[in-house]
Amino acid sequence: MITWPNFVSQLFNGLALGALLALISSGLTIIYGTLGVLNLAHGAMFMLGGYAGYAAYQATGSYLVAVLAGTLFMLVVGVVMERVIIRHFYARPLEDQLLVTFGLAICIVEVVRLAFSSQSMSVPPPSLLTGITSLGFMLYPTYRLAVVGIVAVALLALFLVLYRTRLGMIVRAGIEDSVMVDSLGINVDRVFMTVFGIGAMAAGFAGIVNAPIVSLTPEVGEAILVQAFVVIVIGGVGSFPGAVVGGLIAGEIISLTSMVNPAYAYVMLFAAMTLVLMLRPRGLLGTRGRE
């Protein structure tokens, strides 16, 4: 359905969709960039964040409490996961890292299924942000509009941490050359723990913010994980700005393709990834990094 109003609507929707994808992917890319671990449990952490928020919402009825409690919970989960399991795999082969994070993902999904069943759960948006807003050219759910702003603030906060703090400097240095960071006597161990915690927190935060848009099921992270991988491959694995750019590109591809032929929306996403891999294997903003 190619009409001018529909094109503008889809262009805007692509931005909103892309913002959320950018936030989800940023946690994944920071963890890989710093720790060199491709975290296949990232989707499950996104889902777990959503459920933590749901539980907090059920207990308090407050969206704000849900977001805060869920985010903090995921920070703790991330730190514990890193200390108990992930850190033992830094020196192990890549396939071991993939297997352990894949296994963790299965465990997290099934524990949530045991606790909450497969039936979908809903977290309503805060009352201020319910309803529909007219943008002149289209009607758009108010909460989705707000999410664009919320994500922008969250990404800015991540940017400030990564580019304006000592921790961020070490993380970025670690992405460029982790051996050199090690030999400069920096406590990489603690940095790694913090980074994994921040990555998990970003995934959890995205999961809660996303909860009122989708209905929660234990599988909600699976499809998102696949999309997040596409995003970081397009943007450049390990690159924070790459995740943001990749997210926005992915959102626009899904939205604009669906205007022409909805059946090809997700196919085009993979076609774009393939094209990037052929023309620029490190992604649009990728650096050589740990390799």
Added chain:
Amino acid sequence: MGRRNHDSRVNPTRRELLGAGLGVAGALALPAGLVRQAFAADHPPIGPWPASASGDSVFIGIAVPRTGTYAVQGEDELKGWQLAVEHINAGNPLIRQISPRTKKGVLGKEVKYGVADSAAKPNDAVQAEQRFITQNKAVLMTGSTSSAVAVALNKLAQREKVLYVTGISGSNDTTGKDCVRYGFRQCFYGQTAAAAIGPVVVKAYGKNRKAAYLTPDYTYGHTVTKSMQDYLSTAGWTTVTNQVAPLGAPDYSSYLLNVANSGADVLINVNWGHDAVLSIQQAQRFGILDKMKLVVPYQVPFLAREVGGGLLTDVYAATGFWWTLQDKYPLAKMFVDAFEAKYGYKPEWGANNAYMSFALWAEAVENAGTFYPPDVIKSFEAGRKVQSTVGEVYFRKEDHQLVRPVVVVRGKKPAEMKNKEDFYDVVEILPGLPLMQKPDAFGCNLGDYA
């Protein structure tokens, strides 16, 4: 990710192993000709038969989605099958109303089963069933909740010569172009759903309306959408947009914007399982349900519970069963009471469909007097009228489709609900045969018995 197998009933205990070992040793000690005679009479072996029917028990392989988009519906189906097995083995009065020859078990043999998670994926389902056939000598297979799985298991059934009763499957292909001699379907064609709900929708919303479709991208979605379009075009309805989305799409916003900008009067949502839940909730948030009427051609179990907020108020759907039918059909009441006593909630049509599929199989085997697959198939094909939870039903021999009533329901306003599970009014109960196309209309060719 998130897959699991749960077939604890399959793993033999040490005692069972010893018992089985003794049995095998005993059988080996007998003259081979005698064993063959006792099991096979004058029939040559076919597939896992006669081994599949040689012990004190027979085995059913169940491949059902316990994870993924259709997990909720799969779990509900599984409960229906489990209740049926319990009833068959105990000779419960409800089973004996459906299958009067049943005493305990099937032909006196206890029914056992194994369960595998198919995640609604054809490959997973076929692998699981192949394992049940090879390792457990399955005498019957069931499963689906996705017509893509049903079609794949149809093919496996015909190849391995093991009977297959479908679970939930609404595609026209299941007993249409992909029908097989070894497959039987209890729930109706998408075409039948369209023929049932079409007149109700036209009566409610008028002629010459514009419809937008949300269609899942596989055999079920394509065939149901086509059937609805075909029927509604006879009343002057046009399709202004058809949004085809992959199974398990994480977000419907871009599809819904196309719908919002299409100028449609009615949104016909063919999506199923969690896809239906998500797309309806998001349609409401995009303001679409304020402007358009919603129709769900093939009802989704648990949809009303999951979408919440009264979003299904006045929404029409075609279904195989709704629990308030207990006021009309005594067997429905027996079923609802037994199910609720065991599981603590009112059964939806998936569980009912599952229960009935095993009950009808037991009836067919008892009447055949043997598990020999071609004879059981002929028993199914005999066209006997059988009592069910929705009155009298029978299998059409040309396409192995059950001829059964179709129930049209309409969502209640939350204020009118008499209890927390009173989601629908039954609007019509339509006899099945007048709604059905000719058996060969979709190119069914059943294939061989042996």
